[in-house]
Amino acid sequence: MRWRGESLRTPNFSMRSELLYLGHQAGVKKSLTAAENLRWFFGVQGLSFPGDIRSALAQVGLAGYEDTFCYQMSAGQMRRVALARLYVTQEPVWILDEPFTAIDRFGVKHLETLLQRHVSNGGLVILTTHQPLAIDGVRLIELQPFAGASLASDELVEGEQ
């Protein structure tokens, strides 16, 4: 597999600096506050937080939670702390592992709008999900036929540039 003409087997600096990965475990530390967690996501890449933490958290419905410890939050709220990155980040490639887990219906709609906007701005999103998506122009790969006796159907959705 190649990205901008270079093999993905040996990922270099520019490849990694263009990638945002949100795993099944979101990387949110329970004993840090929401703001500290968000700052670290960018700090670990060598960036300072681009923009306003308050408004990023407000985007995911966590306004006023900046200084709340994540162990005081529900699973969905912790997930949303990690998702708040998406509203300020500049990476073009997003790889999201089940971003809709523990997110309510309203949040899903909000997130879908964001993904749509990212793709129409020239970004690329690869995500797995158990839910049907209401986004136009996705390439969908049903994993059910490959999964043997799997119970749930995973879908791989891709928004092309």
Next chain:
Amino acid sequence: MTVETFSLRRAFVAGLRRELVLSYRHKGDLANPLIFFLMVVVFTPLGISEDPRMLAKIAPGMLWVIALLATLLSLDGLFRSDYDDGSLEQMVLSPQPLGLLVLTKVFAHWLLTGVPLTLLAPVLGVMLQMPGDGYGVLVLSLLVGTGSLSLIGAIGAALTVGLRKGGLLLSLIIMPFYVPVLIFGSGAVKNAIEGFPVGAELAILCAMLVGWCMFAPLAIAGALKISVRA
């Protein structure tokens, strides 16, 4: 919103601040090795002998061995929580070199385990009737030696982080590498007490620290990549 340049220094500072804040919020974990150190030294005269000459004789070796074991005690969790909550994945995928990011963690570990042990050691030396000539060298050798101990231990911790019960394996992996540090560390203190020169031992301890500083980040990064992929 302007496009920002990536900065290695910022990644280092962000990582270090996070480690320090986290350990400030888990003060119990911080005190664990120190209390272990204190307990063993308090029990030694009770269990072995209250004879001051006997205690003075074993003090340098005892202090070094206990400091080593106390470091070992604190290593198991070094990467565990980062592995469990997914922040290790974020570190591996960061554009910054993983070796540097883990060096931040190891540096924080040394700052919060090695340095306090070093500062506590002279106090406990008094409890073991250690002769006065040894204190300076004890502090110096521990300060340098615990750096090597943290670096070596982090390699073991990185190798075993993916295993549910990695504690025993961790000890087995790093024990052989701890031996030279222990030999030269306690040797230096003994020499100082007996009035021999200590320059050679301290120089070797420093050389080991420099060597591990260069080699360990690569080994830790490699081991973590294996653990995360598995």
